[in-house]
Amino acid sequence: MPQPTSTPARSRPAGVIRQQKLAPLAERLRRLGLVSDWDFILHLPLRYEDETKIDPIGMLVPGETAQVQGEVVRSQMTATPRGQQLVAQVRDETGLLALRFIHYYADTQRVLRPGAVVRLFGEPRPAYAGGLEMIHPKIRKPVASDATLPKSLTPVYPLGEGVQQTWLRKRISRALLDMQGMEDPVPEEIRRSLDLPGLRASLEYLHNPPPDADAEALGSRTDPHWRRLKFDELLAQQITLREMRVLALAERAPELREPAAGGLIPAFIASLPFRLTGAQERVWGEIARDLAAGRPMHRLVQGDVGCGKTILAALAALRAVESGRQAAIMAPTGILAEQHFEKLCAWLEPLGIRTAWLTGRQKAAERTAALEAIRSGEAKIIVGTHALIQEGVEFENLAVAIVDEQHRFGVAQRLSLTSSKMKDGLKPHLLMLSATPIPRTLAMSYLADIDVSVVDELPPGRTPVETKLVRLERRDAVVGVLRHTVSEGRQVYWVCPLIEESEALDLTPAVECARDLAARLPDLRIGLLTGAMTAQEKESVMKAFAAGEIHVLVATIVIEVGVDVPNATLMVIEHAERFGLAQLHQLRGRVGRGGAKSACVLLYDDRLSEEGRERLRIIRETTDGFEIARRDLQLRGPGEFLGEQQSGMPILRFADLEEDAALVEAARTAAARMLESHPEAARRHARRWFSARAELLTA
Numbered sequence: 001m002p003q004p005t006s007t008p009a010r011s012r013p014a015g016v017i018r019q020q021k022l023a024p025l026a027e028r029l030r031r032l033g034l035v036s037d038w039d040f041i042l043h044l045p046l047r048y049e050d051e052t053k054i055d056p057i058g059m060l061v062p063g064e065t066a067q068v069q070g071e072v073v074r075s076q077m078t079a080t081p082r083g084q085q086l087v088a089q090v091r092d093e094t095g096l097l098a099l100r101f102i103h104y105y106a107d108t109q110r111v112l113r114p115g116a117v118v119r120l121f122g123e124p125r126p127a128y129a130g131g132l133e134m135i136h137p138k139i140r141k142p143v144a145s146d147a148t149l150p151k152s153l154t155p156v157y158p159l160g161e162g163v164q165q166t167w168l169r170k171r172i173s174r175a176l177l178d179m180q181g182m183e184d185p186v187p188e189e190i191r192r193s194l195d196l197p198g199l200r201a202s203l204e205y206l207h208n209p210p211p212d213a214d215a216e217a218l219g220s221r222t223d224p225h226w227r228r229l230k231f232d233e234l235l236a237q238q239i240t241l242r243e244m245r246v247l248a249l250a251e252r253a254p255e256l257r258e259p260a261a262g263g264l265i266p267a268f269i270a271s272l273p274f275r276l277t278g279a280q281e282r283v284w285g286e287i288a289r290d291l292a293a294g295r296p297m298h299r300l301v302q303g304d305v306g307c308g309k310t311i312l313a314a315l316a317a318l319r320a321v322e323s324g325r326q327a328a329i330m331a332p333t334g335i336l337a338e339q340h341f342e343k344l345c346a347w348l349e350p351l352g353i354r355t356a357w358l359t360g361r362q363k364a365a366e367r368t369a370a371l372e373a374i375r376s377g378e379a380k381i382i383v384g385t386h387a388l389i390q391e392g393v394e395f396e397n398l399a400v401a402i403v404d405e406q407h408r409f410g411v412a413q414r415l416s417l418t419s420s421k422m423k424d425g426l427k428p429h430l431l432m433l434s435a436t437p438i439p440r441t442l443a444m445s446y447l448a449d450i451d452v453s454v455v456d457e458l459p460p461g462r463t464p465v466e467t468k469l470v471r472l473e474r475r476d477a478v479v480g481v482l483r484h485t486v487s488e489g490r491q492v493y494w495v496c497p498l499i500e501e502s503e504a505l506d507l508t509p510a511v512e513c514a515r516d517l518a519a520r521l522p523d524l525r526i527g528l529l530t531g532a533m534t535a536q537e538k539e540s541v542m543k544a545f546a547a548g549e550i551h552v553l554v555a556t557i558v559i560e561v562g563v564d565v566p567n568a569t570l571m572v573i574e575h576a577e578r579f580g581l582a583q584l585h586q587l588r589g590r591v592g593r594g595g596a597k598s599a600c601v602l603l604y605d606d607r608l609s610e611e612g613r614e615r616l617r618i619i620r621e622t623t624d625g626f627e628i629a630r631r632d633l634q635l636r637g638p639g640e641f642l643g644e645q646q647s648g649m650p651i652l653r654f655a656d657l658e659e660d661a662a663l664v665e666a667a668r669t670a671a672a673r674m675l676e677s678h679p680e681a682a683r684r685h686a687r688r689w690f691s692a693r694a695e696l697l698t699a
């Protein structure tokens with residue numbers, strides 16, 4: 001039934017959009033990262049709309065976005081099962097087009113009154129009743145002639161809550177106008193050698209491309225104007241990194257060389273029950289060279305779980321000790337710190353070296369004693385958690401700071417371990433260890449101030465972990481495998497996905513799974529480790545597992561990183577499709593640490609997404625952490641892969657490290673040249689580019 005075309009304002013139909021209460025505009029903009037003119041200028045369109053011409057209604061093609069202009073011939077409210085809709089028809093000389101609004105502003109009906117001429121922008125589709133219709137077209141004021149239409153494509157910007165497209169367009173245009181007199185930060189000869197357009201021209205082009213612009217190249221960001229922007233971004237990044245590096249090079253650190261008498265290291269290596277792998281020897285050589293150079297080492301050692309990075313930490317620490325100085329090793333969790341402590345004590349006590357231990361949960365007397373031993377220099381090697389970087393910790397003369405599982409710490413935390421200067425004004429060396437490999441392109445741009453070593457070899461005698469994909473319905477069969485594994489004297493990890501925090505705690509998959517396994521396997525000891533437990537509870541469960549007192553450890557992802565339980569040979573991951581690649585790889589690395597044959601069972605839900613399927617395929621096919629990291633970077637992109645917190649560098653917004661690898665190289669070279677020839681312009685460029693995010697760099 002047709003309804004009257006005007007509704008009294010008081011009884012608003014259901015489809016009318018209501019205004020909400022919003023934060024002040026400046027705050028809303030800040031959330032979008034829009035503060036300075038430059039921020040607005042770099043807020044680039046998501047896509048464009050071609051409003052430069054009017055399309056005749058008779059020529060519309062379904063699915064092809066178009067702009068039409070015509071007279072409203074009908075407009076009415078229609079009741080549908082989904083609520084009231086506003087339906088209208090417009091006509092030009094060539095045909096008739098239907099319009100439909102499921103949501104609309106109260107004003108829309110007035111604008112679409114019969115007889116009114118309107119300009120519409122939208123995507124025509126076949127209408128149910130025949131002919132074509134546009135759903136939610138944009139309505140604009142009619143133009144008298146084509147001459148008054150825009151001369152360039154209309155940008156469509158990403159919006160935040162309560163920020164309007166038209167407002168943003170005006171604001172950005174104004175910022176672009178203000179930029180008129182801006183000099184190009186990149187010297188002409190560099191621009192020419194890379195065949196890059198000017199910066200201002202590029203920005204203007206990207207905000208307002210001409211009607212004949214290559215839509216494909218704009219969309220895929222391969223247009224030369226896009227390349228210019230990506231280049232500038234990478235250039236700013238490389239300049240910043242270089243500057244950080246120059247600052248770092250100006251610092252002095254103790255020259256730690258092998259003592260003439262041979263020192264502690266040969267004896268230590270001789271005392272080990274195994275020989276160093278070739279990779280361990282090579283990386284130790286790289287570390288030793290850094291330590292002797294008199295400049296603070298800034299080295300990241302990457303290597304898959306179980307490749308033996310701890311020994312490298314021990315060697316670096318010994319080099320400090322044999323030159324009469326201290327070394328500190330910081331680990332992300334109490335249990336891991338304790339494992340390191342025990343291992344180091346076992347290794348080093350025979351050599352007469354005093355190792356101290358510091359966590360946040362020591363008894364007051366114990367802590368005071370540890371702090372005193374650290375301050376007096378009596379403690380040579382100090383192992384601990386974040387407690388090492390808390391107030392009140394004073395080293396006598398810390399020469400080597402080691403951060404294990406460095407990706408678990410923020411940049412600021414990593415650096416603060418080296419912030420204590422020694423009595424002679426020297427800075428400590430920094431060694432970082434990580435089992436999360438960072439692909440080369442990523443390392444080059446985010447970690448350019450860091451040298452990277454790779455331990456690409458596992459100790460001999462390890463049998464590779466066999467990875468099996470099993471559908472969730474066959475979980476019972478996996479419980480059978482578990483029973484068998486335990487009957488052979490081995491232990492098992494069973495990992496469940498984390499769920500929404502809001503769900504009742506005792507219904508989490510991990511808790512349920514532990515109950516279920518306990519009911520089915522009454523003669524086995526089942527342990528439970530979840531995020532809801534206190535650190536102390538977690539630690540005691542982990543310890544019991546490490547001691548073999550627990551057969552099956554059911555856990556959420558909180559399984560403590562780096563923990564070494566060689567007797568565990570089976571890892572079951574339930575709902576494996578919900579885990580990320582890096583997580584799966586890390587979890588799998590928990591088994592296969594002893595000589596025994598180990599397996600990783602990935603229980604997956606058949607209704608998984610395409611990406612989930614791809615992840616499982618990758619993890620089954622490869623055990624190479626670097627290959628997995630590379631695929632992960634491809635699947636997720638660097639922003640996800642390496643958080644800002646993590647890298648200390650703003651995440652790239654425009655450049656793609658894989659796709660634009662050649663530009664990364666070009667930017668590296670150009671940064672060096674610019675800092676030589678136009679140092680001021682170079683610094684200005686970097687500062688401006690990262691202005692809104694600058695605080696990150698000083699973290």
Ligand code: ADP
Nearest residue numbers: 274275276277305306307308309310311459564
């Ligand atoms: P990660 O690199 O994951 O930190 P760890 O340092 O914990 O690895 O070493 C894993 C296990 O391998 C430890 O039990 C360690 O003692 C042992 N290990 C380290 N290097 C060797 C080696 N060269 N030969 C045999 N076993 C080794």
Ligand code: MG
Nearest residue numbers: 309310404562
């Ligand atoms: Mg480790």
